[in-house]
Amino acid sequence: MAKPMTNPRELALDVLIRIEKNHAYSQLLLHETIKRHPLNKKDIGLLTQLVYGVIQRRLTLDYYLHAFIDKKKKIDAWVKWLLYLSIYQKVYLDKIPDHAIVNEAVNIARRRGHKGIVGFVNGVLRQMIRKGFPDPADITPENKRLSIMYSHPSWLLERWINLYGLDEALAICETNNQPAPVSVRVNPLKTDVQRLIQTLADAGIEAEPGAVAPEAVTIISGNAADTMAYKEGLFTIQDESSMLVAHALDAKPGMTVLDACAGPGGKTGHIAEKMDNHGSICALDLHAHKTKLIDQQANRLDIDIIHTRALDARKANDVFPAESFDRILIDAPCSGFGVIRRKPEIKWEKTEKDVEQIAKVQADILDQIAPLVKAGGKLVYSTCTIDRKENTDTVNRFLNEHPEFELDESLINRMPDIVGQHGQWQNGGMVQILPQQFQTDGFFISCLKRI
Numbered sequence: 252m253a254k255p256m257t258n259p260r261e262l263a264l265d266v267l268i269r270i271e272k273n274h275a276y277s278q279l280l281l282h283e284t285i286k287r288h289p290l291n292k293k294d295i296g297l298l299t300q301l302v303y304g305v306i307q308r309r310l311t312l313d314y315y316l317h318a319f320i321d322k323k324k325k326i327d328a329w330v331k332w333l334l335y336l337s338i339y340q341k342v343y344l345d346k347i348p349d350h351a352i353v354n355e356a357v358n359i360a361r362r363r364g365h366k367g368i369v370g371f372v373n374g375v376l377r378q379m380i381r382k383g384f385p386d387p388a389d390i391t392p393e394n395k396r397l398s399i400m401y402s403h404p405s406w407l408l409e410r411w412i413n414l415y416g417l418d419e420a421l422a423i424c425e426t427n428n429q430p431a432p433v434s435v436r437v438n439p440l441k442t443d444v445q446r447l448i449q450t451l452a453d454a455g456i457e458a459e460p461g462a463v464a465p466e467a468v469t470i471i472s473g474n475a476a477d478t479m480a481y482k483e484g485l486f487t488i489q490d491e492s493s494m495l496v497a498h499a500l501d502a503k504p505g506m507t508v509l510d511a512c513a514g515p516g517g518k519t520g521h522i523a524e525k526m527d528n529h530g531s532i533c534a535l536d537l538h539a540h541k542t543k544l545i546d547q548q549a550n551r552l553d554i555d556i557i558h559t560r561a562l563d564a565r566k567a568n569d570v571f572p573a574e575s576f577d578r579i580l581i582d583a584p585c586s587g588f589g590v591i592r593r594k595p596e597i598k599w600e601k602t603e604k605d606v607e608q609i610a611k612v613q614a615d616i617l618d619q620i621a622p623l624v625k626a627g628g629k630l631v632y633s634t635c636t637i638d639r640k641e642n643t644d645t646v647n648r649f650l651n652e653h654p655e656f657e658l659d660e661s662l663i664n665r666m667p668d669i670v671g672q673h674g675q676w677q678n679g680g681m682v683q684i685l686p687q688q689f690q691t692d693g694f695f696i697s698c699l700k701r702i
C-alpha cells in the first residue's frame with residue numbers, strides 16, 4: 252500500500268478539500284504541496300492534472316455523480332471530492348484501469364472514514380463502472396445542458412453568449428478546461444531569446460520562441476522555475492498576453508513611470524527592462540506583502556530603478572503632485588475571467604455582484620490616478636478579464652468624464668501583427684484578447700493619451 256502522503260490521488264484530495272474550505276487558490280496550494288512532498292515527475296504531473304481537472308470539470312462531474320446518488324443525500328465534503336476524483340479519472344484519463352480507480356478510492360476511504368463510507372464509495376463506483384454514465388447531451392433546457400457539458404455556471408456562460416455569441420462563448424469555455432501553457436519573458440538586460448533557449452536546454456528544459464510577444468519563450472517540458480537561469484534573473488514566468496502591456500505603455504529610458512497596481516511585479520520588471528534600467532518606476536500596491544514580492548523580483552532581475560510603496564492607488568493623488576509621471580500603468584484588480592484556465596476556482600466563486608463591485612473600484616482608481624499623468628503622457632488601463640463592464644465600459648465612461656484624455660489609437664501599432672489583425676479592437680486604442688485566440692490568457696489593454 253502506498254504511503255498516504257506520497258500518493259498523488261490522496262494529495263489531490265487534500266488540496267481540493269482545502270481549496271473549497273479556505274477559498275484558497277489552486278495554483279498556490281499545488282505549488283506548496285509539490286514543494287513539501289517528495290514526488291517524482293510523473294506523480295507531480297498526475298497531481299496537477301487531477302486538481303485542475305476536477306475543479307475545471309466540477310459541474311459535469313457533479314452531474315455524473317448525481318445519476319447514481321440522490322441529490323438530497325448528505326455526504327461529507329471529502330467523500331464528494333473523492334468521488335469526483337474517481338469519476339474524473341474514469342471519464343477524462345484513459346490510462347487508468349477501472350480496478351485501479353476503485354481500489355485507490357476505497358483505500359483512501361478506508362484511511363479517512365468508517366466502514367459504512369468505505370462500502371458506500373465502493374458501491375457507487377462499481378455501479379458507475381457497470382452501468383456507464385448518462386449522456387449530458389440529453390439535458391434540457393439548452394442553457395442547463397451547455398452549462399453542465401462545458402462545466403461553467405450558467406450565468407457566466409449566458410453573459411459570454413450575450414457579449415461574444417454562442418460559438419465564441421463555447422470556445423472560451425473549452426479553452427478554460429484545457430491545461431494552460433507556460434511561457435517566460437526573457438530579461439534583455441542579461442540575455443536574448445535564442446541564448447535563453449540554449450541555456451534552458453542545457454538544464455534539461457525544452458523550450459521554443461513564443462508565438463505572440465517577441466520576448467516570449469514557450470516551455471515545452473520541464474520546470475523552468477527550478478533552474479539556475481531563473482535564480483540568476485535571465486527570465487520571468489509570465490503569460491504572453493500579459494507581456495503586451497509593457498509594449499502598450501511605451502515607456503522609454505529616462506522616463507518617470509507609475510505602476511499603480513503593481514504586485515507581485517510581473518509587469519513592473521518588464522517595464523524596467525524595456526527602459527533599459529534607466530529612469531524611475533514607482534510601484535504601488537495596496538498590500539505590503541505584495542510590494543515585498545516586487546522588490547524580490549527586481550533584485551533577482553538586477554534592476555534598481557523600481558521603488559515600491561504600499562499605498563491605495565485611490566490615495567495616490569494625495570501623495571504625488573499633479574502631472575508627476577510620463578507613463579502610468581493601471582493593471583487593475585479585476586474578476587480574472589481571462590485566467591480561469593490557470594485559476595479554475597474563479598468561475599465557481601465570482602458572482603455578478605463581484606463584477607459590479609470591482610468595476611466601481613476600477614473606476615475610482617482611474618479617476619484618482621488620472622491627474623498624475625503629465626500633459627502629452629500616456630495612461631494604460633489593463634485587466635486580465637474578458638467582461639465588458641470592467642473593460643470597454645470602464646474606459647468609455649472615463650473618457651466621457653475626462654475630456655483631457657483621448658484614446659491613443661497608435662496602440663495597435665505597438666502590438667505584434669497577430670494581435671493587431673486578430674484581437675478584438677476598438678479604434679486602435681483598446682483591444683480585447685480572448686483565451687482561445689492565441690492560446691494566451693484573456694486580457695484587455697487600452698491606452699489613453701493626456702492632451
Ligand SMILES: C[S@@+](CC[C@H](N)C(=O)[O-])C[C@H]1O[C@@H](n2cnc3c(N)ncnc32)[C@H](O)[C@@H]1O
Nearest residue numbers: 512513514515516517518536537563564582584
Ligand atoms: C491584476 S493585479 C496586478 C498584477 C501586476 N501588475 C503584475 O503584473 O504582476 C492587481 C493588483 O492590484 C492590487 N490592488 C487592489 N486594489 C488596489 C488599490 N486600491 N490600490 C493599489 N493596488 C491595489 C492587488 O493587491 C493586486 O496585486
